[in-house]
Amino acid sequence: MISFDITELKKPLVRTERPNPQPTGHQVLIRILASGVCHSDLHIWHGIYDLGNGKTLSMMDRGMKLPLTPGHEIAGEVIAVGDRVKDVEVGKNYVVYPWHGCGECKVCRRGDENLCLNGKSLGIYQPGGYADHVLVPDARYLVDIGDMSPIQAAPYACSGLTTYSAIRKINPQVLNEEKVVLFGAGGLGLMAIALIKALGGAGVLVIDPDEAKHAAALKAGAEAVFSPKTDGLVGKLKQAAGGVVWAVIDCVGSGQTVQTGMDLLTKGGQLVQVGLFGGHIDISTPFIPLKAMTYQGTYVGNLRELQELVALVKEKNLPPMQTTCMPFSKAFTALLALEQGTAIGRQVLTPSEA
Ligand SMILES: [Zn+2]
Ligand SMILES: [Zn+2]
Numbered sequence: 001m002i003s004f005d006i007t008e009l010k011k012p013l014v015r016t017e018r019p020n021p022q023p024t025g026h027q028v029l030i031r032i033l034a035s036g037v038c039h040s041d042l043h044i045w046h047g048i049y050d051l052g053n054g055k056t057l058s059m060m061d062r063g064m065k066l067p068l069t070p071g072h073e074i075a076g077e078v079i080a081v082g083d084r085v086k087d088v089e090v091g092k093n094y095v096v097y098p099w100h101g102c103g104e105c106k107v108c109r110r111g112d113e114n115l116c117l118n119g120k121s122l123g124i125y126q127p128g129g130y131a132d133h134v135l136v137p138d139a140r141y142l143v144d145i146g147d148m149s150p151i152q153a154a155p156y157a158c159s160g161l162t163t164y165s166a167i168r169k170i171n172p173q174v175l176n177e178e179k180v181v182l183f184g185a186g187g188l189g190l191m192a193i194a195l196i197k198a199l200g201g202a203g204v205l206v207i208d209p210d211e212a213k214h215a216a217a218l219k220a221g222a223e224a225v226f227s228p229k230t231d232g233l234v235g236k237l238k239q240a241a242g243g244v245v246w247a248v249i250d251c252v253g254s255g256q257t258v259q260t261g262m263d264l265l266t267k268g269g270q271l272v273q274v275g276l277f278g279g280h281i282d283i284s285t286p287f288i289p290l291k292a293m294t295y296q297g298t299y300v301g302n303l304r305e306l307q308e309l310v311a312l313v314k315e316k317n318l319p320p321m322q323t324t325c326m327p328f329s330k331a332f333t334a335l336l337a338l339e340q341g342t343a344i345g346r347q348v349l350t351p352s353e354a
Protein backbone atom coordinates (compact mmCIF):
# COMPACT_ATOMS: atom_id res chain seq x y z
CA MET A 1 0.00 0.00 0.00
CA ILE A 2 0.97 3.61 -0.51
CA SER A 3 0.53 6.36 2.07
CA PHE A 4 1.44 10.02 2.35
CA ASP A 5 2.89 10.59 5.79
CA ILE A 6 3.87 13.41 8.11
CA THR A 7 7.44 12.52 9.05
CA GLU A 8 8.30 16.01 10.31
CA LEU A 9 5.91 18.77 11.35
CA LYS A 10 5.33 21.46 8.72
CA LYS A 11 7.45 19.59 6.15
CA PRO A 12 6.14 18.08 2.88
CA LEU A 13 4.32 14.75 3.25
CA VAL A 14 6.48 11.72 2.42
CA ARG A 15 5.27 8.97 0.07
CA THR A 16 5.72 5.62 1.80
CA GLU A 17 5.24 2.16 0.33
CA ARG A 18 4.69 -0.97 2.41
CA PRO A 19 2.88 -4.33 2.09
CA ASN A 20 -0.89 -4.28 2.64
CA PRO A 21 -1.73 -5.17 6.25
CA GLN A 22 -3.56 -8.48 6.70
CA PRO A 23 -6.69 -8.12 8.88
CA THR A 24 -7.04 -10.55 11.79
CA GLY A 25 -9.77 -10.99 14.42
CA HIS A 26 -12.23 -8.10 14.21
CA GLN A 27 -10.09 -6.06 11.79
CA VAL A 28 -11.11 -5.00 8.30
CA LEU A 29 -8.96 -3.88 5.38
CA ILE A 30 -10.46 -1.07 3.30
CA ARG A 31 -9.46 0.02 -0.18
CA ILE A 32 -9.95 3.74 0.14
CA LEU A 33 -12.18 5.29 -2.54
CA ALA A 34 -12.43 8.75 -0.98
CA SER A 35 -10.52 10.50 1.77
CA GLY A 36 -11.47 14.02 2.85
CA VAL A 37 -8.86 16.65 3.66
CA CYS A 38 -10.04 18.31 6.86
CA HIS A 39 -9.00 21.58 8.40
CA SER A 40 -7.90 19.75 11.53
CA ASP A 41 -5.33 17.91 9.39
CA LEU A 42 -3.64 21.30 9.21
CA HIS A 43 -3.52 21.54 13.01
CA ILE A 44 -2.07 18.02 13.05
CA TRP A 45 0.52 18.93 10.41
CA HIS A 46 1.45 22.07 12.36
CA GLY A 47 1.42 20.03 15.56
CA ILE A 48 -0.41 22.74 17.52
CA TYR A 49 -3.72 24.38 18.32
CA ASP A 50 -3.78 28.14 18.90
CA LEU A 51 -5.23 28.77 22.36
CA GLY A 52 -5.24 32.56 22.11
CA ASN A 53 -3.13 35.08 24.02
CA GLY A 54 -0.03 33.64 22.35
CA LYS A 55 -0.53 30.20 23.91
CA THR A 56 -0.61 26.92 21.99
CA LEU A 57 -1.54 23.31 22.65
CA SER A 58 0.94 20.74 21.35
CA MET A 59 -0.40 17.63 19.57
CA MET A 60 2.82 15.77 20.43
CA ASP A 61 2.19 16.43 24.14
CA ARG A 62 -1.23 14.86 23.61
CA GLY A 63 0.39 11.63 22.41
CA MET A 64 0.60 12.10 18.65
CA LYS A 65 3.64 10.31 17.21
CA LEU A 66 5.45 10.63 13.88
CA PRO A 67 5.56 9.31 11.25
CA LEU A 68 1.79 9.57 10.88
CA THR A 69 -0.57 8.99 7.98
CA PRO A 70 -3.18 11.72 8.51
CA GLY A 71 -6.77 11.62 7.24
CA HIS A 72 -9.91 10.74 9.16
CA GLU A 73 -12.67 11.14 6.56
CA ILE A 74 -12.51 7.76 4.92
CA ALA A 75 -14.93 5.85 2.70
CA GLY A 76 -14.08 2.78 0.72
CA GLU A 77 -14.60 -0.84 -0.17
CA VAL A 78 -14.00 -3.73 2.21
CA ILE A 79 -11.46 -6.03 0.53
CA ALA A 80 -10.51 -8.38 3.39
CA VAL A 81 -11.80 -9.16 6.88
CA GLY A 82 -10.45 -10.92 9.98
CA ASP A 83 -11.82 -14.31 11.02
CA ARG A 84 -14.13 -12.87 13.72
CA VAL A 85 -15.84 -10.26 11.53
CA LYS A 86 -19.57 -10.62 10.97
CA ASP A 87 -22.12 -8.25 9.41
CA VAL A 88 -19.64 -6.64 7.03
CA GLU A 89 -19.48 -7.73 3.42
CA VAL A 90 -16.38 -7.89 1.25
CA GLY A 91 -17.01 -5.79 -1.87
CA LYS A 92 -19.42 -3.35 -0.20
CA ASN A 93 -18.74 0.33 0.48
CA TYR A 94 -18.67 1.87 3.94
CA VAL A 95 -17.77 5.11 5.64
CA VAL A 96 -15.35 4.60 8.54
CA TYR A 97 -16.02 6.00 12.01
CA PRO A 98 -12.54 7.30 12.90
CA TRP A 99 -12.94 8.59 16.50
CA HIS A 100 -11.94 5.42 18.31
CA GLY A 101 -11.55 5.26 22.07
CA CYS A 102 -9.77 2.67 24.20
CA GLY A 103 -12.97 0.62 24.07
CA GLU A 104 -12.69 -0.35 27.73
CA CYS A 105 -13.30 2.70 29.91
CA LYS A 106 -16.67 3.90 31.22
CA VAL A 107 -16.81 6.68 28.62
CA CYS A 108 -16.34 4.21 25.77
CA ARG A 109 -18.87 1.82 27.30
CA ARG A 110 -21.37 4.69 27.40
CA GLY A 111 -20.86 5.01 23.66
CA ASP A 112 -18.90 8.26 23.71
CA GLU A 113 -15.64 6.96 22.32
CA ASN A 114 -14.89 10.38 20.85
CA LEU A 115 -14.52 11.65 24.45
CA CYS A 116 -12.24 8.83 25.66
CA LEU A 117 -9.09 10.16 27.33
CA ASN A 118 -7.06 7.41 25.68
CA GLY A 119 -8.40 8.06 22.21
CA LYS A 120 -6.94 6.21 19.24
CA SER A 121 -8.47 8.20 16.41
CA LEU A 122 -7.54 7.21 12.88
CA GLY A 123 -5.32 9.79 11.24
CA ILE A 124 -4.15 11.18 14.60
CA TYR A 125 -3.04 8.24 16.75
CA GLN A 126 -3.38 5.45 14.16
CA PRO A 127 -2.66 5.44 10.41
CA GLY A 128 -5.42 7.28 8.55
CA GLY A 129 -6.76 8.00 5.12
CA TYR A 130 -4.03 9.76 3.13
CA ALA A 131 -3.39 6.33 1.66
CA ASP A 132 -4.85 3.84 -0.76
CA HIS A 133 -5.65 1.35 2.04
CA VAL A 134 -6.45 1.55 5.73
CA LEU A 135 -6.70 -1.16 8.38
CA VAL A 136 -9.76 -0.55 10.57
CA PRO A 137 -9.27 -2.20 13.99
CA ASP A 138 -12.90 -3.30 14.36
CA ALA A 139 -15.66 -3.93 11.82
CA ARG A 140 -18.18 -2.21 14.10
CA TYR A 141 -16.67 1.14 13.05
CA LEU A 142 -18.02 0.71 9.53
CA VAL A 143 -21.29 2.36 8.51
CA ASP A 144 -22.96 0.99 5.38
CA ILE A 145 -23.41 3.75 2.78
CA GLY A 146 -25.41 1.65 0.30
CA ASP A 147 -25.18 3.22 -3.14
CA MET A 148 -24.17 6.68 -1.88
CA SER A 149 -21.01 7.94 -3.57
CA PRO A 150 -17.93 7.43 -1.35
CA ILE A 151 -16.92 11.00 -2.26
CA GLN A 152 -20.15 12.29 -0.73
CA ALA A 153 -19.95 9.90 2.24
CA ALA A 154 -16.33 10.44 3.36
CA PRO A 155 -16.76 13.98 4.79
CA TYR A 156 -19.68 12.80 6.94
CA ALA A 157 -17.11 11.06 9.19
CA CYS A 158 -15.84 14.42 10.45
CA SER A 159 -17.34 17.64 9.14
CA GLY A 160 -20.78 16.05 8.80
CA LEU A 161 -20.63 14.28 12.14
CA THR A 162 -19.29 17.37 13.92
CA THR A 163 -22.10 19.58 12.68
CA TYR A 164 -24.74 16.89 13.24
CA SER A 165 -23.59 16.37 16.83
CA ALA A 166 -23.58 20.16 17.41
CA ILE A 167 -27.14 20.50 16.09
CA ARG A 168 -28.31 17.53 18.19
CA LYS A 169 -27.11 19.37 21.30
CA ILE A 170 -29.87 21.91 20.73
CA ASN A 171 -33.26 20.97 22.16
CA PRO A 172 -35.21 19.62 19.12
CA GLN A 173 -38.22 21.75 20.03
CA VAL A 174 -36.06 24.90 20.12
CA LEU A 175 -34.59 23.89 16.77
CA ASN A 176 -38.06 23.51 15.27
CA GLU A 177 -39.40 26.80 16.65
CA GLU A 178 -36.44 29.19 16.77
CA LYS A 179 -34.01 30.37 14.13
CA VAL A 180 -30.41 29.32 14.63
CA VAL A 181 -27.60 31.88 14.27
CA LEU A 182 -24.65 30.26 12.54
CA PHE A 183 -21.11 31.67 12.38
CA GLY A 184 -19.14 30.54 9.34
CA ALA A 185 -20.28 29.56 5.84
CA GLY A 186 -17.33 27.31 5.03
CA GLY A 187 -17.65 23.54 4.70
CA LEU A 188 -18.96 23.01 8.24
CA GLY A 189 -21.38 25.93 8.00
CA LEU A 190 -22.90 24.80 4.70
CA MET A 191 -23.26 21.28 6.07
CA ALA A 192 -24.97 22.71 9.18
CA ILE A 193 -27.48 24.65 7.06
CA ALA A 194 -28.41 21.51 5.10
CA LEU A 195 -28.69 19.36 8.24
CA ILE A 196 -30.76 21.90 10.19
CA LYS A 197 -33.17 21.99 7.25
CA ALA A 198 -33.28 18.18 7.07
CA LEU A 199 -34.05 18.03 10.81
CA GLY A 200 -37.00 20.40 10.39
CA GLY A 201 -35.29 23.53 11.75
CA ALA A 202 -37.12 26.87 11.73
CA GLY A 203 -34.36 28.62 9.80
CA VAL A 204 -30.70 29.63 9.80
CA LEU A 205 -29.14 33.12 9.90
CA VAL A 206 -25.54 33.08 8.75
CA ILE A 207 -22.62 35.42 9.50
CA ASP A 208 -19.47 35.25 7.39
CA PRO A 209 -16.93 37.95 6.48
CA ASP A 210 -16.39 36.46 3.01
CA GLU A 211 -19.15 37.85 0.80
CA ALA A 212 -18.30 35.22 -1.83
CA LYS A 213 -19.63 32.62 0.60
CA HIS A 214 -22.97 34.39 1.10
CA ALA A 215 -24.48 33.09 -2.13
CA ALA A 216 -23.46 29.52 -1.26
CA ALA A 217 -25.08 29.87 2.17
CA LEU A 218 -28.33 31.15 0.65
CA LYS A 219 -28.27 28.37 -1.92
CA ALA A 220 -27.80 25.80 0.86
CA GLY A 221 -30.98 27.14 2.46
CA ALA A 222 -29.94 29.96 4.82
CA GLU A 223 -32.71 32.47 5.41
CA ALA A 224 -30.41 35.51 5.56
CA VAL A 225 -26.67 36.24 5.52
CA PHE A 226 -24.76 38.99 7.28
CA SER A 227 -21.24 40.35 7.25
CA PRO A 228 -19.68 40.67 10.75
CA LYS A 229 -18.96 44.32 9.89
CA THR A 230 -22.66 45.12 9.50
CA ASP A 231 -23.61 48.18 11.60
CA GLY A 232 -25.71 47.13 14.57
CA LEU A 233 -25.19 43.44 13.77
CA VAL A 234 -26.47 42.13 17.11
CA GLY A 235 -29.74 44.09 16.83
CA LYS A 236 -30.27 43.10 13.21
CA LEU A 237 -29.67 39.42 13.97
CA LYS A 238 -32.11 39.50 16.89
CA GLN A 239 -34.71 41.14 14.69
CA ALA A 240 -34.20 38.56 11.92
CA ALA A 241 -34.48 35.78 14.52
CA GLY A 242 -37.87 37.09 15.65
CA GLY A 243 -36.76 39.27 18.56
CA VAL A 244 -34.48 36.99 20.55
CA VAL A 245 -31.80 34.42 19.82
CA TRP A 246 -32.05 31.02 21.47
CA ALA A 247 -29.38 29.06 19.68
CA VAL A 248 -25.99 29.88 18.19
CA ILE A 249 -23.73 27.41 16.42
CA ASP A 250 -20.21 28.73 16.00
CA CYS A 251 -18.25 27.00 13.26
CA VAL A 252 -15.46 29.58 13.50
CA GLY A 253 -14.58 29.73 17.19
CA SER A 254 -12.62 32.96 17.25
CA GLY A 255 -12.74 35.22 20.30
CA GLN A 256 -14.86 37.64 18.30
CA THR A 257 -17.46 35.15 17.04
CA VAL A 258 -17.94 33.51 20.44
CA GLN A 259 -18.20 36.92 22.10
CA THR A 260 -20.83 38.09 19.61
CA GLY A 261 -22.66 34.78 19.98
CA MET A 262 -22.77 35.10 23.78
CA ASP A 263 -23.98 38.71 23.45
CA LEU A 264 -26.83 37.52 21.23
CA LEU A 265 -28.28 34.88 23.54
CA THR A 266 -31.55 35.43 25.33
CA LYS A 267 -32.45 33.94 28.71
CA GLY A 268 -32.08 30.16 28.45
CA GLY A 269 -30.09 30.46 25.23
CA GLN A 270 -27.35 28.16 24.11
CA LEU A 271 -24.09 28.54 22.19
CA VAL A 272 -22.51 25.43 20.74
CA GLN A 273 -18.94 25.92 19.55
CA VAL A 274 -17.48 23.71 16.87
CA GLY A 275 -14.77 25.91 15.32
CA LEU A 276 -11.17 25.86 16.48
CA PHE A 277 -10.00 29.16 15.05
CA GLY A 278 -8.47 30.19 18.38
CA GLY A 279 -8.86 33.18 20.62
CA HIS A 280 -10.09 34.33 23.97
CA ILE A 281 -13.34 35.76 25.42
CA ASP A 282 -14.43 37.84 28.40
CA ILE A 283 -17.53 36.66 30.21
CA SER A 284 -19.18 38.38 33.14
CA THR A 285 -19.75 35.25 35.18
CA PRO A 286 -23.05 36.34 36.84
CA PHE A 287 -24.70 36.33 33.40
CA ILE A 288 -24.23 32.58 33.10
CA PRO A 289 -26.78 31.83 35.88
CA LEU A 290 -28.79 35.06 35.52
CA LYS A 291 -29.43 34.37 31.86
CA ALA A 292 -29.35 30.59 32.34
CA MET A 293 -26.98 30.41 29.40
CA THR A 294 -25.21 27.36 28.10
CA TYR A 295 -21.82 27.62 26.44
CA GLN A 296 -20.95 24.21 25.16
CA GLY A 297 -18.15 22.78 23.07
CA THR A 298 -18.57 19.75 20.90
CA TYR A 299 -15.87 17.48 19.56
CA VAL A 300 -16.78 15.39 16.50
CA GLY A 301 -19.48 12.89 17.53
CA ASN A 302 -20.05 9.29 18.52
CA LEU A 303 -20.61 6.18 16.41
CA ARG A 304 -24.37 6.21 17.00
CA GLU A 305 -24.55 9.78 15.69
CA LEU A 306 -22.66 8.82 12.52
CA GLN A 307 -25.13 5.96 11.98
CA GLU A 308 -28.05 8.39 12.49
CA LEU A 309 -26.46 10.94 10.16
CA VAL A 310 -25.92 8.45 7.33
CA ALA A 311 -29.54 7.27 7.76
CA LEU A 312 -30.75 10.91 7.66
CA VAL A 313 -28.76 11.65 4.50
CA LYS A 314 -30.21 8.57 2.80
CA GLU A 315 -33.76 9.25 4.00
CA LYS A 316 -33.83 12.95 3.04
CA ASN A 317 -31.67 12.36 -0.01
CA LEU A 318 -29.43 15.28 0.95
CA PRO A 319 -27.46 16.80 -1.91
CA PRO A 320 -23.70 16.15 -1.75
CA MET A 321 -21.55 19.01 -0.51
CA GLN A 322 -19.30 20.74 -2.98
CA THR A 323 -16.08 18.78 -3.42
CA THR A 324 -12.84 19.04 -5.35
CA CYS A 325 -11.34 15.63 -6.07
CA MET A 326 -7.68 14.89 -6.62
CA PRO A 327 -5.42 11.81 -6.49
CA PHE A 328 -3.81 10.68 -3.22
CA SER A 329 -0.45 11.86 -4.57
CA LYS A 330 -1.78 15.45 -4.37
CA ALA A 331 -2.39 15.17 -0.61
CA PHE A 332 0.24 17.76 0.24
CA THR A 333 -1.02 20.15 -2.45
CA ALA A 334 -4.47 19.84 -0.88
CA LEU A 335 -3.11 20.59 2.57
CA LEU A 336 -1.32 23.69 1.30
CA ALA A 337 -4.45 24.87 -0.52
CA LEU A 338 -6.31 24.58 2.78
CA GLU A 339 -3.62 26.57 4.56
CA GLN A 340 -3.70 29.28 1.91
CA GLY A 341 -7.49 29.38 1.88
CA THR A 342 -7.68 28.56 -1.83
CA ALA A 343 -9.47 25.20 -1.50
CA ILE A 344 -12.87 25.10 -3.18
CA GLY A 345 -15.41 23.03 -1.28
CA ARG A 346 -14.23 19.91 0.50
CA GLN A 347 -11.06 18.51 -1.01
CA VAL A 348 -11.30 14.75 -1.37
CA LEU A 349 -8.43 12.43 -2.26
CA THR A 350 -9.35 9.54 -4.55
CA PRO A 351 -7.53 6.70 -6.34
CA SER A 352 -5.55 8.28 -9.17
CA GLU A 353 -7.81 7.03 -11.95
CA ALA A 354 -10.73 9.07 -10.53
ZN1 LIG B 1 -11.85 16.55 10.57
ZN1 LIG C 1 -12.09 4.72 26.50
